[in-house]
Amino acid sequence: MKKLLMLLAALPLVASAATQKVVTLGGDITEIVYRLGAQSQLVGRDTTSTWPAEVSTLPDVGYVRQLNTEGILSLRPDLVLAGSQAQPSVVLQKVAENHVRVVNVPGDNSLAAIDKKVAVVADALGKNAEGEQLRQTLKAQIAALPTSPVNKRLLFLLSHGGMGTMVAGQQTAADAAIRAAGLQNAMQGFAHYRGLSQEGIIASQPDLIVISADGVKSMGGEENLWKLPGLAQTPAGRNKQVMIIDDMALLGFSVRTPQALLDLRKKAEQLP
8 A cells, every 4th residue: 555655646756757848958968858759848959959850840049058048948948958068057057046947967078978868868857767778778889889999090170151170189079989989080189179271181191081061061062171271182182081970970979979980980991
């Protein structure tokens, strides 16, 4: 009888968790919500949330690093799942002050972060069983990734409209992804992103260029990629070796990252 009463007492909590209105801040978080089967609870998302395609039908509250309180509160959410890049923090504080539950999902540029993200999101949504199943699936995918080094140098280019092309150094998601795939970042000796220079490109001698589909689009097409200063004087430029990626899949360190890393490694292994 006591167990039955406890079960009945818990039912309202389960129901409320299953019907709460959710806003996600971070493409990596949104992808986890979908993989947990909780997408029907979503009422809004940030600009970096672009997968799966159907997420584009949801209201966009703005870029994850430039949020505003009004945009989030206008959707009347019960829960906001905020990724590690959600800024400014004062916005999240004001949202919480308006009686909205804000859950900060920890994360960094590592494969270990994926499991932590899934666990926190699943718990916040009341999807613990689904979360455990997803965690085990992802752990198996990560464990199956090849770890032996491949002697190929990759150059990650960041290009957005209105800004010059930049290259990824250390302490970036791109560097972490390249290393997780057992490959070498062609750019060494500096942290974060740096403006592209002809001398730096030639010295780096990359075997493969990695760039997002949006990056290629901002350049006006792949043909313009090979016009970048110094690129023609590298193995990648001479052999026209480029991999166009979904940046959230590869760099988001979320549910699609293990497969994206495997695809990156396979591409590198096929290089001449």
